[in-house]
Amino acid sequence: MxxxxxxxxxxxxxxxxxxxxxxxxxxxxxxxxxxxxxxxxxxxxxxxxxxxxxxxxxxxxxxxxxAVDRDVFIGRLITNISSDFGSSGENMLLAAFNSLSNGMDEKQLDELERLIDERRLKANSDRQI
Missing domain, CATH: 1.10.10.10 (Winged helix-like DNA-binding domain superfamily/Winged helix DNA-binding domain)
Incomplete structure (x- = not known):
């Protein structure tokens, strides 16, 4: 968009x-x-x-x-951009995150790791329901 x-x-x-x-x-x-x-x-x-x-x-x-949360909107933009530049959207998305993480400091990497752990817990609890 x-x-x-x-x-x-x-x-x-x-x-x-x-x-x-x-x-x-x-x-x-x-x-x-x-x-x-x-x-x-x-x-x-x-x-x-x-x-x-x-x-x-x-x-x-x-x-x-x-009407859209800022984080959700940014996530959609990143997904759209990564799918625009390759047929393998998931691999492109991972490559984008890897590239972005190169510029992060320790605190930002810790926060990213916390968010990933939080997402994993939610995914696991959703599967159990």
Whole structure:
């Protein structure tokens, strides 16, 4: 899935603050990026149509929030990219993680190991049910 620069920034913002309407998003980006309220509204609508944002009508405005957890989204991106560059998606995914781990420090590697152990425990408990 391709995201433009503003789409990425808006998604990051909504992950951090949880929900906002178009005017709040515009006010946040107005000083640093410029642009118009219409540009922000279009960006929010595109992200909604891509399934990355959820929205609810509050009065005359939509309140937007991320529809996908940040970690889940990043995982999907990595999976999509790895499958785009080879027929063997799982091997490509492992190669990507191996490459990424080269730049990790001890603390990050420990956290990765903890997450892998946690995932193994969950997989084992799911099999037993």
């Amino acid at each position: 391709f995201l433009g620069e503003l789409e990425k920034l808006v998604l990051q913002y909504l992950w951090e603050i949880e929900s906002a309407d178009a005017k709040q998003v515009f006010a946040y980006f107005e000083k640093s990026r410029g642009g118009t309220l219409n540009t922000i509204q279009s960006t929010l609508d595109r992200l909604f149509k891509k399934g990355l944002l959820a929205r609810e009508k509050h009065g005359h405005a939509f309140q937007y929030r991320a």
